[in-house]
Amino acid sequence: xxxxxxxxASLARSAASRELPxxxxxxxxxxxxxxxxxxxxxxxxxxxxxxxxLSTSFKIPTEVFTRDIQILPRTPTLSNFPDAFQYFPVANWxxxxxxxxxxxxxxxxxxxxxxxxAFARLRFRGDNFCFAVILGTMIxxxxxTYVPNYILVSRLDWINTSSGVIVPSLASCAFYIFxxxxxxxxxxxxxxxxxxxxxxKTWEILWHIVLPNIRxxxxxxxxxxxxxxxxxxxxxxxxxxxxxxxxLALGMQVFASNSESAQLWGPMMATAVLATVPPLVxxxxxQKQIISTFVTSGMKG
Amino acid sequence: MTASHPIAAGAAVEAAxxxxxxxxxxxxxWEAATPYLFVAPVLVVVGVFIxxxxxxxxxxxxxDWNFISPVKEFVGFANFVRLADDPRFHQALWGTLIYIVxxxxxxxxxxxxxxxxxxxxxxxxxxxFYRVTLFSPTVISFSVxxxxxxxxxxxxxxxxxxxxxxxxxxxxxxxxNPNTAIWCVIVVSIWKTFGFNLLLYLAALEAVPTDYxxxxxxxxxxxxxxxxxxRFPLITPTFFFVLVTTVISVNDExxxxxxxxxxxxxxDRSSNIxxxxxxxxxxxxxxxxxxxxxxxxxxxxxxLTWVQFRYVERRVHYG
Numbered sequence: 001x002x003x004x005x006x007x008x009a010s011l012a013r014s015a016a017s018r019e020l021p022x023x024x025x026x027x028x029x030x031x032x033x034x035x036x037x038x039x040x041x042x043x044x045x046x047x048x049x050x051x052x053x054l055s056t057s058f059k060i061p062t063e064v065f066t067r068d069i070q071i072l073p074r075t076p077t078l079s080n081f082p083d084a085f086q087y088f089p090v091a092n093w094x095x096x097x098x099x100x101x102x103x104x105x106x107x108x109x110x111x112x113x114x115x116x117x118a119f120a121r122l123r124f125r126g127d128n129f130c131f132a133v134i135l136g137t138m139i140x141x142x143x144x145t146y147v148p149n150y151i152l153v154s155r156l157d158w159i160n161t162s163s164g165v166i167v168p169s170l171a172s173c174a175f176y177i178f179x180x181x182x183x184x185x186x187x188x189x190x191x192x193x194x195x196x197x198x199x200x201k202t203w204e205i206l207w208h209i210v211l212p213n214i215r216x217x218x219x220x221x222x223x224x225x226x227x228x229x230x231x232x233x234x235x236x237x238x239x240x241x242x243x244x245x246x247x248l249a250l251g252m253q254v255f256a257s258n259s260e261s262a263q264l265w266g267p268m269m270a271t272a273v274l275a276t277v278p279p280l281v282x283x284x285x286x287q288k289q290i291i292s293t294f295v296t297s298g299m300k301g
Numbered sequence: 302m303t304a305s306h307p308i309a310a311g312a313a314v315e316a317a318x319x320x321x322x323x324x325x326x327x328x329x330x331w332e333a334a335t336p337y338l339f340v341a342p343v344l345v346v347v348g349v350f351i352x353x354x355x356x357x358x359x360x361x362x363x364x365d366w367n368f369i370s371p372v373k374e375f376v377g378f379a380n381f382v383r384l385a386d387d388p389r390f391h392q393a394l395w396g397t398l399i400y401i402v403x404x405x406x407x408x409x410x411x412x413x414x415x416x417x418x419x420x421x422x423x424x425x426x427x428x429x430f431y432r433v434t435l436f437s438p439t440v441i442s443f444s445v446x447x448x449x450x451x452x453x454x455x456x457x458x459x460x461x462x463x464x465x466x467x468x469x470x471x472x473x474x475x476x477x478n479p480n481t482a483i484w485c486v487i488v489v490s491i492w493k494t495f496g497f498n499l500l501l502y503l504a505a506l507e508a509v510p511t512d513y514x515x516x517x518x519x520x521x522x523x524x525x526x527x528x529x530x531x532r533f534p535l536i537t538p539t540f541f542f543v544l545v546t547t548v549i550s551v552n553d554e555x556x557x558x559x560x561x562x563x564x565x566x567x568x569d570r571s572s573n574i575x576x577x578x579x580x581x582x583x584x585x586x587x588x589x590x591x592x593x594x595x596x597x598x599x600x601x602x603x604x605l606t607w608v609q610f611r612y613v614e615r616r617v618h619y620g
Contacts, residue, residue, distance in 0.1 A: 043434040046438060114342075122336040146595070167350075202332055249442040290500070292504075295507045
């Protein structure tokens with residue numbers, strides 16, 4: 001708009017493209033085709049290790065390493081799964097992963113939702129300070145807290161228990177509070193005013209008005225939190241030392257660190273599949289919802 | 302109430318006034334307390350498991366303690382001095398720097414480019430498949446990712462060496478070669494993490510108002526101009542968020558891959574400051590020097606974050 005030359009040029013260009021609609025459309029289509037090609041290549045690179053994991057989990061030992069690359073198992077077998085359960089307490093690992101992820105997620109939601117509501121719609125003395133204290137935790141790397149938290153957890157006799165993993169993990173909920181706060185802020189203020197005039201108490205507004213309206217946001221936060229604790233590695237590694245108390249994510253290291261079991265690619269990959277399928281399925285279902293929650297949150301403090 | 306005389310009713314109200322005031326006061330009290338009750342649990346948890354450890358780390362870093370002994374011996378700055386003299390710590394610092402220099406651009410810029418690539422074809426039917434696929438490494442555990450790549454980097458039978466050998470080159474001992482081990486960990490973490498930032502960028506692009514884009518395209522903006530002048534400025538808040546969180550988390554994240562793939566070796570060449578802390582605190586139980594390391598990590602992170610807020614945030618466009 002600032003100089004006429006560019007406007008003229010653009011007019012000329014649009015006139016040109018009007019003259020040659022076929023050619024323009026063709027070049028645009030070719031451009032898109034090239035993009036698809038590049039993206040498909042990237043998808044192949046991304047998927048390859050996981051496809052190999054899946055196929056190896058169904059391979060017999062002699063097929064795991066072959067002269068040429070063999071994507072599909074020639075004689076598929078299911079025996080890797082029961083084998084894995086025999087070498088290590090994989091069933092325990094699975095249940096530990098599930099229990100820790102579910103309880104951590106529930107706990108985070110219970111403490112995050114009321115706080116998010118308070119920061120989104122309630123005014124109280126020190127509200128900004130409290131919010132800053134909570135968001136401030138995002139710049140503290142988790143590793144800084146490990147030594148003192150380990151001392152605390154061992155004093156509480158929580159080593160080798162899921163409580164030892166779950167309770168300290170509740171503290172990393174700042175991002176979820178932020179997301180939920182942004183989500184609650186998209187609700188029109190009139191709803192809250194109307195409820196107040198009708199004499200609703202604050203906790204009633206939370207329970208009857210906020211909660212039913214933020215279900216999609218809560219679902220997204222629940223899934224993100226579940227994925228996070230299911231995949232958590234470092235903190236559980238410190239707390240869960242006993243073989244039976246470990247999680248699937250830690251089990252990978254157990255397989256890899258033992259020179260004998262590091263040769264058992266079939267059972268190892270079967271265990272990896274068990275660790276991968278639940279989060280993958282969960283994400284595939286919630287993909288659209290997660291993106292739209294990020295869109296509403298806007299990431300703008 | 303309806304049948305009673307107005308005056309009688311008035312008297313009843315008068316008599317009930319103190320009780321009512323009491324109820325009113327109690328209502329006011331609970332209403333005023335509710336916001337605090339809502340935020341209290343989070344504040345307690347955060348205080349006990351994040352801020353208190355931070356303070357306690359400072360305290361512990363001045364003591365010599367092996368975790369079991371009943372006495373902690375005050376040693377002043379000896380832990381810090383020992384770190385300054387420890388070549389393994391120097392190696393870990395060097396590794397930390399390499400991880401930051403290699404991974405921050407890779408995790409911040411690569412997904413940004415990819416988001417630009419995916420954006421023109423967002424209406425294609427394949428888009429859902431692309432998004433799920435490219436994000437899929439993000440939803441698996443770092444240890445699983447490390448295990449999968451362990452096979453790719455396998456010296457004898459791994460696919461990477463197979464391809465290299467078939468192309469006529471010598472096989473490389475990727476994970477036990479001091480020069481390549483750290484790059485293996487870096488490759489795994491790029492593969493594992495680029496999807497999350499990609500998702501954030503795509504969400505940000507979706508929030509860009511279409512009228513800006515249309516106006517620009519009417520003015521004849523080229524694809525690159527459109528990105529540089531319209532889309533990128535509008536998604537700078539996300540860019541900044543990604544940058545800050547990536548700088549904070551890279552060295553934490555790679556721990557899982559280091560632990561499964563290389564154990565920091567060979568000769569600590571793939572170690573970083575987090576792995577060093579893990580060894581000090583939980584392998585040899587030098588609680589004092591582990592606390593000193595965590596203090597240094599915190600200070601380093603705080604400085605890096607401050608620098609970004611000071612010099613990068615100014616350019617962020619909050620629309």
